[in-house]
Structures are given as C-alpha cells and as structure tokens.
Amino acid sequence: MKSVKNIFSFVIPLCVMLITFSMYIFTQEIIANYKTKISDDYSIVLITNTPLIKDDIKSLAGIDVKKIVTLEKDEIIQKVKGSLSENSVSLLKQRLPFFYTLHLETFPTSSQLDVIKEELSKISNIHKIEIFSKDHNKIFSLLVLNQNIIVVFFAISLLFSIILFSKQIQIWFYEHEEKIAIMQLHGASILYSASMVISHALIGAFIAFLIVSSLLYFIFNNLALIFPPELNSVIQLDASLNVEFAYLFILSMAISITTIIGVLFKYKIRKYG
Amino acid sequence: MIKAKEIYLAYDENRFIIKKGNFQIKPCEFVFIGGASGSGKSTLLRSFYGAILLKHGQLIVDGQDISSPSNRTLRSVRKNIGVIFQDYKLVKEWTIEENIMLPLKINGYSNDISRQQAIKLLSHVKLSHREGFYPSQLSGGEQQRVAVARALAHNPKIIIADEPTGNLDDSSADLVWNLLKNANEQLGITIVVVTHRVPKNFGIAFRQLSIEDGIIYEVC
Numbered sequence: 183m184k185s186v187k188n189i190f191s192f193v194i195p196l197c198v199m200l201i202t203f204s205m206y207i208f209t210q211e212i213i214a215n216y217k218t219k220i221s222d223d224y225s226i227v228l229i230t231n232t233p234l235i236k237d238d239i240k241s242l243a244g245i246d247v248k249k250i251v252t253l254e255k256d257e258i259i260q261k262v263k264g265s266l267s268e269n270s271v272s273l274l275k276q277r278l279p280f281f282y283t284l285h286l287e288t289f290p291t292s293s294q295l296d297v298i299k300e301e302l303s304k305i306s307n308i309h310k311i312e313i314f315s316k317d318h319n320k321i322f323s324l325l326v327l328n329q330n331i332i333v334v335f336f337a338i339s340l341l342f343s344i345i346l347f348s349k350q351i352q353i354w355f356y357e358h359e360e361k362i363a364i365m366q367l368h369g370a371s372i373l374y375s376a377s378m379v380i381s382h383a384l385i386g387a388f389i390a391f392l393i394v395s396s397l398l399y400f401i402f403n404n405l406a407l408i409f410p411p412e413l414n415s416v417i418q419l420d421a422s423l424n425v426e427f428a429y430l431f432i433l434s435m436a437i438s439i440t441t442i443i444g445v446l447f448k449y450k451i452r453k454y455g
Numbered sequence: 456m457i458k459a460k461e462i463y464l465a466y467d468e469n470r471f472i473i474k475k476g477n478f479q480i481k482p483c484e485f486v487f488i489g490g491a492s493g494s495g496k497s498t499l500l501r502s503f504y505g506a507i508l509l510k511h512g513q514l515i516v517d518g519q520d521i522s523s524p525s526n527r528t529l530r531s532v533r534k535n536i537g538v539i540f541q542d543y544k545l546v547k548e549w550t551i552e553e554n555i556m557l558p559l560k561i562n563g564y565s566n567d568i569s570r571q572q573a574i575k576l577l578s579h580v581k582l583s584h585r586e587g588f589y590p591s592q593l594s595g596g597e598q599q600r601v602a603v604a605r606a607l608a609h610n611p612k613i614i615i616a617d618e619p620t621g622n623l624d625d626s627s628a629d630l631v632w633n634l635l636k637n638a639n640e641q642l643g644i645t646i647v648v649v650t651h652r653v654p655k656n657f658g659i660a661f662r663q664l665s666i667e668d669g670i671i672y673e674v675c
Contacts, residue, residue: 361546367504369534370561371526 188357189386192350195343196390196437200430202336204398207426209329216325221248221289228282228302229310238305239284243297246287253281279309289322340437347383347441354379355445372446380442387438391431398426456482456613456645457503459671462512464498471510472498474669480647482612485639485659488649489674490666496649499666500617503647504536505529517612534562537606537644539616543598545590551601552577552586558609569608576604580634596627603634607642614638616648632657 228234228250236250255278263271290298295313302311355362358378365375373380401408402423457480464473472495480486490496501507502514505521513522519532537558538544545554555573560566577583580600582593590598599619606614616635620628636659638644653663663674 361548364544364546365557365561367506367533367538367544368558368561369530369532371530374561 188350188354189382189389192347192383192386193390193393195339195346196387196434197393199336199339199343199437200390200394200434201397202332202339203433204394204426204430206329206332206336207429209325209332213322213325213329216322217289220322221286224289224314225251225283225285226298226302226314227312228284228308229312230280230282230307231309232307233280234282234305234307239302242284242286242301243290243294245290245294245298248285248287251283251285253283255281291326292323344437344441347438348445351379351383351441351445354382376446383438383442384435387434391434394430394434395427398430399423456480456484456517457647458513458515460513462502462514463510464495464502464507465510466498466507468510471669473502473666473671476512476671478664478671478673480645480662482645483639483643485636485646485661486648487653487661487663488647488666489651489653489663492651494666495669496651496666497617499671500615500647500649503613503615504533504538534558534609535611535613537609537611537614539599539602539606539614539619541618541621543590543595543602545598545601545605547590550587550589551582551593554590554601555605555608557605558611562609564609572608573604576608577601579607580604581630594627596623596630599623599627599631600634603631603638607634607638607644610642611644613645613647616646618650619648620650620654628654 234250234252239247239250241247255275258278258281259271259274263274266274299311299313302308355376358376361378362375366372457478459476459478462473462476463471464476465471476499488496488499498507502509502521503516505524508524509522513520515521516532517535519528521528521532524532545551546557549557552570552573555576556566556569559569559572564572574583574586577586580603582597582600582604585593585597590601593601599622603619606616614635619635620631623631632654635646635648636657639646640659653661664671665674666672
C-alpha cells in the first residue's frame with residue numbers, strides 16, 4: 183500500500199507534465215492544420231510598373247511561395263468600365279499597372295508578414311504591396327497565443343515535476359538506505375544496489391504514460407463530446423496517435439531516467455561499514 | 456593476504472586512531488585483533504574493506520592496493536571477501552535465503568544456483584528448519600549464523616568479522632566460533648576477527664594482534 187502511494191506521488195506530477203506536453207502537441211497540430219487551411223484563402227496583392235519575374239520570388243521570410251497569379255487587366259477593366267468610352271478603356275488599359283496575387287505555402291505570422299513586406303519592397307518594380315495586415319487572421323493569433331501560454335506552462339510544470347521527482351527518488355533512497363548500504367558492503371555497484379529505486383521510478387513513468395495515453399486516446403475519439411460544434415472548423419487533428427504515444431513514452435522515460443541519473447550522481451558509492 | 460605498511464587511520468586529521476601500523480596476515484591464518492574499547496580495532500577492520508580510507512601508508516588486501524582505491528577496486532575487493540558484523544546487517548525485507556544469496560547474485564550467479572547454495576548453507580549453519588523465515592523471526596544467534604552463511608556463500612578467500620559474538624549468549628557464540636573454525640580449517644579461508652575477548656580453549660592455531668594507543672603489536 184505504501185509502495186503504491188509512493189509510486190503515485192511520482193506519477194501525479196509526471197502525468198501533469200505529460201498532459202501539458204500533449205496539450206502542446208495538440209495545439210501545434212491544430213495550428214499547423216489551421217495554417218494550411220487559411221493559407222489557401224490568403225494572398226498578398228502586388229502592384230508593379232513592369233511585368234514581374236515570378237521565378238525571382240521563390241520564398242519570403244522562409245516561407246515557400248506557392249504561386250503568383252497575374253490578375254488580367256481585362257478582368258479588372260471589365261469590373262470598373264461602366265459607362266467609359268472605348269478610347270478611355272484603351273487608355274486605361276495602357277496606363278494600368280500590373281496586378282498580381284501572391285500565395286504562400288503556409289500562413290505567415292505577423293512578424294513574418296513584416297519581413298515579407300520588407301523583402302518585397304526591395305524588388306525595384308514593385309511600387310505597392312497590400313498584405314491585408316488588418317485582416318490577418320485573429321483566430322490564428324489567438325491559437326499562437328494559446329500555444330505560447332502552453333509552452334510556458336509546460337516549462338513550469340517540467341521544472342516543478344523534476345524537483346518533485348528528484349525529491350521522491352531521494353525519499354526512496356532514504357527508505358532503502360540500509361539495504362543499499364548492505365549491498366554496497368558486499369561489492370554491489372550503485373546501479374545494482376539502487377535497482378529497486380530505479381524500478382520504482384520506471385514503473386511510475388510507465389503508469390503515467392499509460393494514464394495520459396488513455397486520456398489522449400479518449401479525447402481523440404471523442405472530440406465532438408469535448409469541444410463545441412463551433413470549433414469544428416478549427417479543431418482538425420490529422421496526427422497519428424501512435425506518434426503522439428511514442429512522444430509521450432520517450433518523454434516520460436527520458437525525464438525519469440535523467441532524474442534517476444541526477445540523484446544517483448549525487449548519491450555515489452558509500453564507504454559504509 | 457593482507458599487508459599493511461606504515462598505515463595511519465583517522466576520522467579527522469588531528470587525531471590518528473592507528474599510527475604507523477605494520478603487519479601481515481598470511482593465507483589460511485586465523486587472526487584475532489584485540490584491544491580496549493575505542494582502541495581502533497573496528498576502525499582497522501573497516502579499512503580492510505575500504506569503509507575507511509588510509510591517511511598514509513599502503514594496505515594490500517587479496518593482492519589489491521586499497522590505500523586510495525577507485526570505486527571499481529573497492530567493489531572488486533568487497534566482492535571477494537566475506538563480512539560479518541556484530542549487528543548482523545541482514546536485509547529485513549528479505550528471507551534468510553535471499554540474504555545468503557546476496558553475495559552470489561552480486562558475483563553474477565544465477566538465481567537458481569544462488570538459491571541452491573543458500574539452502575545448502577542454511578543446512579551447514581543448522582538453520583534448514585528456518586527456511587523462508589525473515590530475520591526478525593529469528594533469535595540473535597540464529598541471525599548471526601545466517602550472517603556467517605552469507606559470508607561463506609561465495610567461497611571468499613578472507614572473512615572479516617567485527618565482534619561476531621558480541622551480542623550472543625555463550626552457546627550461540629560457540630556455534631558461531633565453530634562455524635568460523637571450520638571455515639578456516641576445512642576451507643582454508645583466512646579469518647580476521649575483531650574481539651575484545653578471545654575465546655578460551657579455542658582448539659585451533661591462531662595469531663593475535665592488539666592495539667594500544669594506536670600502535671598495533673603482536674601478542675605472543
């Protein structure tokens with residue numbers, strides 16, 4: 183009973199940390215999907231004096247340019263000609279600059295937009311750039327903000343969890359101190375003599391992984407139950423659960439093993455007798 | 456087997472417990488180390504398995520210099536000696552067979568072989584009827600016999616015992632002395648025992664060292 187209680191005092195902070203990590207992965211996935219979705223609807227308008235050499239613009243602010251579409255002058259004139267005479271239309275056609283819409287592979291952040299504008303301004307024949315920064319997607323900004331909050335929360339929970347794990351592992355060491363000392367007196371290595379402490383920590387890490395994985399599996403299969411229908415267009419998860427589980431398993435074991443090594447390093451061999 | 460050359464032992468720099476110790480213990484010898492309480496006999500014994508390190512000098516145990524040993528050397532020395540303590544130092548959560556199996560498992564023997572050897576040794580120390588018991592279920596004398604069995608388990612070349620009969624009544628003490636004498640006579644194990652009282656009519660040849668004011672000398 184005491185041993186179960188001990189293991190759970192290790193499992194709970196680890197679960198909190200893994201849940202935060204899952205939330206981070208979730209948000210990252212949602213943002214990636216949402217970015218792709220809105221990037222299809224988003225474009226930058228460029229106005230040039232002379233025709234643009236499209237091949238010169240392959241990427242902007244590290245984002246690949248998906249396509250540059252030339253807006254046909256005839257179409258533009260068609261929309262505005264109204265009661266203009268044939269001569270005026272012909273003159274307008276001659277004077278009208280070249281219009282292009284530039285589509286990106288992924289949706290840019292606000293800071294990337296600033297860089298894009300700066301890079302485009304350096305191209306001499308472009309004399310007007312419209313990035314529609316005011317319309318820059320507000321949901322996307324909220325998602326990014328959310329992700330950043332989760333990253334901070336994850337970092338804090340990681341720090342506190344490691345402190346709690348190392349305290350718990352030290353408690354286990356004190357509980358087994360006599361046994362460890364007797365084993366070391368007979369020539370056991372620190373790893374061998376602390377094997378019960380190590381197994382406690384690894385069992386704890388595995389239990390935490392199982393709990394959080396089950397929770398994740400439930401959430402993935404019941405998104406409609408958890409999130410309101412209004413968010414259906416935003417929350418789309420394509421990620422493979424197996425990959426998420428692998429991340430959780432690796433993180434759970436890595437944190438436990440790193441903490442054990444840290445505590446063992448402090449403990450070292452006792453010249454006990 | 457054990458060779459000390461100009462050894463100095465101290466818990467702090469200012470007060471040496473053992474000063475300029477020179478002695479040699481040869482294979483198959485039975486050696487008692489005596490002296491008054493606080494004379495440093497247990498401290499000297501602890502230095503044989505590296506529980507206290509020398510301040511100066513050289514100490515060789517079973518061919519290995521443990522004057523300032525690495526962890527690897529220390530483990531190697533400890534693996535090859537048997538140790539017996541006044542307070543038995545048995546693991547309470549383990550059965551007595553599991554306690555006897557400990558040095559065997561540390562030396563890499565399989566669980567099955569270790570268990571077979573432990574059961575054989577339980578019979579040797581006349582505790583077969585206690586198989587499966589925990590140390591707390593045994594008397595002091597019985598626990599010390601388990602400790603002797605554990606010290607013998609991996610066929611060590613040396614057994615070091617610190618007041619092995621200090622907590623025992625006379626009949627239990629006799630049983631423990633007989634086990635140690637048999638180990639020395641029949642198995643050729645070198646035995647070094649710290650005691651403040653050398654048993655009378657011991658029955659086998661032994662040497663006696665004594666410590667007084669930090670000086671080790673041979674008792675004739």
